[in-house]
Amino acid sequence: MGRTLYAKLWDSHVVRPGDAGEDLLYIDRQLVHEVSSPQAFRALTDAGRALRRTETHLAVADHAVPTQSRDLPATDPVAAAQVAELEGNARDFGVRYHPLNGAGHGIVHVIGPEQGFTLPGITLVCGDSHTTTHGAFGALAFGIGASECGTVMATQCLVQKRAATMRVNLHGRLPRWACAKDIALALIARIGAQGARGYAVEYAGPAIAALDMAGRMTLCNMTIEAGSRIGLVAPDETTFAWLKGRAGAPAGADWDRAVTYWQSLASDADAQYDRELAMDLSALEPHVTWGTSPDQGAPVNGAVPEPGSAAPEDQARIARALDYMGLEPGMALADIAIDRVFIGSCTNSRIEDLRIAAQVAQGRKVASGVRAMVVPGSAATKQQAEAEGLADIFRAAGFEWRDAGCSMCVAMNEDRLAPGERCASTSNRNFEGRQGQGGRTHLMSPASAAAAAITGCIADVRDVMAGTD
Amino acid sequence: MEAFTRLTGRAASLDEDNIDTDVIYPARFLTITARDGLGAYAFADRAFRIKDVPVLVAGANFGCGSSREQAVWALLGCGVRCIIAPGFGEIFAGNCIRNGVLPVTLDAADVARMHRAASKGEAFTVDLPACTVQVGAWQPVPFAIPEPQRQALLNGWDETAAILARDGDAIAAFEQRQRSEQPWLYS
Ligand code: SF4
Numbered sequence: 001m002g003r004t005l006y007a008k009l010w011d012s013h014v015v016r017p018g019d020a021g022e023d024l025l026y027i028d029r030q031l032v033h034e035v036s037s038p039q040a041f042r043a044l045t046d047a048g049r050a051l052r053r054t055e056t057h058l059a060v061a062d063h064a065v066p067t068q069s070r071d072l073p074a075t076d077p078v079a080a081a082q083v084a085e086l087e088g089n090a091r092d093f094g095v096r097y098h099p100l101n102g103a104g105h106g107i108v109h110v111i112g113p114e115q116g117f118t119l120p121g122i123t124l125v126c127g128d129s130h131t132t133t134h135g136a137f138g139a140l141a142f143g144i145g146a147s148e149c150g151t152v153m154a155t156q157c158l159v160q161k162r163a164a165t166m167r168v169n170l171h172g173r174l175p176r177w178a179c180a181k182d183i184a185l186a187l188i189a190r191i192g193a194q195g196a197r198g199y200a201v202e203y204a205g206p207a208i209a210a211l212d213m214a215g216r217m218t219l220c221n222m223t224i225e226a227g228s229r230i231g232l233v234a235p236d237e238t239t240f241a242w243l244k245g246r247a248g249a250p251a252g253a254d255w256d257r258a259v260t261y262w263q264s265l266a267s268d269a270d271a272q273y274d275r276e277l278a279m280d281l282s283a284l285e286p287h288v289t290w291g292t293s294p295d296q297g298a299p300v301n302g303a304v305p306e307p308g309s310a311a312p313e314d315q316a317r318i319a320r321a322l323d324y325m326g327l328e329p330g331m332a333l334a335d336i337a338i339d340r341v342f343i344g345s346c347t348n349s350r351i352e353d354l355r356i357a358a359q360v361a362q363g364r365k366v367a368s369g370v371r372a373m374v375v376p377g378s379a380a381t382k383q384q385a386e387a388e389g390l391a392d393i394f395r396a397a398g399f400e401w402r403d404a405g406c407s408m409c410v411a412m413n414e415d416r417l418a419p420g421e422r423c424a425s426t427s428n429r430n431f432e433g434r435q436g437q438g439g440r441t442h443l444m445s446p447a448s449a450a451a452a453a454i455t456g457c458i459a460d461v462r463d464v465m466a467g468t469d
Numbered sequence: 470m471e472a473f474t475r476l477t478g479r480a481a482s483l484d485e486d487n488i489d490t491d492v493i494y495p496a497r498f499l500t501i502t503a504r505d506g507l508g509a510y511a512f513a514d515r516a517f518r519i520k521d522v523p524v525l526v527a528g529a530n531f532g533c534g535s536s537r538e539q540a541v542w543a544l545l546g547c548g549v550r551c552i553i554a555p556g557f558g559e560i561f562a563g564n565c566i567r568n569g570v571l572p573v574t575l576d577a578a579d580v581a582r583m584h585r586a587a588s589k590g591e592a593f594t595v596d597l598p599a600c601t602v603q604v605g606a607w608q609p610v611p612f613a614i615p616e617p618q619r620q621a622l623l624n625g626w627d628e629t630a631a632i633l634a635r636d637g638d639a640i641a642a643f644e645q646r647q648r649s650e651q652p653w654l655y656s
Binding site: 039145254437 | 485486487489491492495496497499500501502504514529530533534535536537538541556558559560563564567568615616617618628629630632633636639640643644647650651652653654656
């Protein structure tokens, strides 16, 4: 019987088979950020342990950093101390560090691929649940806790339990103005926030072959919101073309050898999965969330649910979410007015995301009373967007144009919602308080978020753009 | 970490599905780099409080979302050593094990009974050697946990130390082989 991509990645990293499906896996690379690493470095110091292979780690401060002025000590001394601790640890342990003002700065999950640090066929971890993102390259990538970060630093290994496998077969052509984010939101609404728990999810089919790397990253990024730690796409010519020439990518003869190996990673035709799903994208509509869990979403032309007409076991959960969100049961999603717009996060802050948002923003104005910001995922993305004229489009439309960072995805810096404020956001989590205590989040694609900024409410981007193409 | 064998005490009930780690430990406290003293921030934006109660009975998919281990450290800081739920976020469950907190997965009907018992203040006894939870005068309810995790908890093992002590040669051999097969990962 053939093997899945997941099985191939797993088998090639088993250092020692263990009991009960728990193997000792070799970890090729780790991304390190300021929030989940201080305790790990301290554990090393306390136990007198060394870092096993310094060159396999890449450190960057992204979560708590300011995106308006880079003057951290002035804005938040506690965050400044946290960033300083990361800098100090990187220096003391000899780990590569991308400073706040450098050209290589950005969100871990944006710069990993950008730098060619993320490669097909590797295992990659980070003390961050959205490490699923890197699976878009055919890497076995998963989020871990701070204790595990310390274990990887000291041993280059982790004990892990092999997951079951799920394949999501995507076919049909993605309609104009529908984005990878809409695929993710529709899928999660269908299978639920724990629908993929315990599975490694492989996205496959003709629609995946047609999807660009940014879209694949968005899809893999959101896989954790269906409860799965691992999203995967088999590496193909799109992957190789994207990676070639990047700083960390192999070059010369190594490149050819690597590509030959990477081509062998695709799932075999007769590979078996524990679960299979199919999705036709040809009628996919832009999706937005109305609740406090990423699975509480609906097509943009739909309505907020009525708890009374839901299944009995779901009623309390829906009612609670609507109460927090300040929404009336049954109201049209398009009637929801917003206060803020956030275009950014490791889900949707890449150049492709900014391009589609700028297309919507071009020649239009942010609705009065709405505060909208664009936060590129990395310094390189920011620079490219400026060179392409996207920044000018955003500024002319009334968007704030910021420096890279997690920003209002997680509200650890000064970018946060006030209690009761409502935000159209391209990030990944609409959890209570995620964008600021008492804040209300509606997840959507960059195109939809730009449309919301222009209209001042949740809007169908196809209507906003009607007649333009 | 502290070993886990048996404990007896009261339980708190949080009967709501999909409680994510942002609810357990709000992000604005993540700039604190300490592991101790985080109990004060547990559920900071909810009315829910736990104090010196060793067991938490929770809803499905408890601890989903962010990988932040601060969520476990905060619960530990409130005295929680065992969480009973119909299911857990996977990264959260792993973080629990590594901090001596036992995640017990039971079917929804058993968990529902335990929510009621917790609200009435009944005593819970969690026995890891026997893999059972006993509530008041009920028959003990058995639970399953992978044996490696059970051993780690029973012995209070430090995973890093265990790997270093046992697997050094195997890791070196792996690296040697990988270096010859995929030299680009070593340049
Ligand atoms: S952008 Fe948001 S989800 Fe992504 S790493 Fe930063 S905080 Fe996490």
